Amino acid sequence: MGLDLVLSGNVLVPRAETELLCRHAVALLAAAEQDDPLVVDMCCGSGNLGLAIASAVPRARVLAADLTADAVKTAALNAARLGLADRVSVRQGDLFGALAQDGAEKRAIMIVCNPPYISSARLADESAHLLENEPREAFDGGPYGISIQQRLVREAPAFLRPGGWLLFEFGVGQERQAAALLARAGAYEPLPPLRDDDGRPRVAVARLHPDSATQARERPSLG
Structure with missing residues (x-):
């Protein structure tokens, strides 16, 4: 993504798939008619x-959050090094719980996320090599690899403004699960996923319905 970042063995090394998400997010924001x-x-x-x-x-403000202290420290350091600390704030906590003191409810025009999406079983087997130099928290998506995606889709509407965007990365072969999560939530207008250079769906894109509260009550929760 063209940034000179400090990395360590305690944070995920950025992958090319995240650039796909980033480019689309920037394009959506560039077209948005919002000053701040x-x-x-x-x-x-x-x-x-x-x-x-x-x-x-340049007009965007970012609230970034992560579960681990190492990630928060690294992200804050990178924001300072890049001269962006005045517009990028970093919080530590469990998903949206990290933003509890920021008054961010119903204010975000966009939520982006590269969540852990590898199953715990795969990390104990064919994907175990990923843990040699990077933290488990960056990869472990629970029994089926979608635990964080489930929570993200369920909790994001509380922080999105009407018509706001949700974009998140998912693993190869997880497009049906991602689409099902968005459909069951009942709060979103799902859009076609973004595909990588090999034509594989890798990023979910959805927009919060203006009447999302009504829509959500009409469908069962994810539990």
Whole structure:
């Protein structure tokens, strides 16, 4: 994404798939008619996604959050090094719980996320090599690899403004699960996923319905 970032063995090394998400997010924000858009970067890791958005969209403000202290420290350091600390704030906590003191409810025009999406079983087997130099928290998506996606889709409407965007990365072969999560939530207008250079769906794109509260009551929760 063209940024000079500090990385360590305690944060995820950015992958090419996240650039796909970032480019689309920047394009949507560039077309948005809002002077001071708030973007939430959930599971921010090194801060690469939120910082790239802030760099490309000078009027945007970013709230970035991660579960681990190492990631929060690294993202804050990168924001300072890039001269973006005045528009990028970094919080620590469990998903949206990290933003509890920011008064961000119903204010974000966009939420972006590169969540963990590998199943715990795969990390114990064919994907175990990923844990040699990067933290488990960056990869482990629970028994089926979609635990964080489930929570993200369920909790994001409380922080999105009507018509706001939700974009999140998912693993190869997870497009049906991602689409099902968005459909069951009942709060979103799902859009076609973004595809990588090999034509594989890799990023979910959805827009919050203006009447999302009504829509959500009409469908069962994810539990």
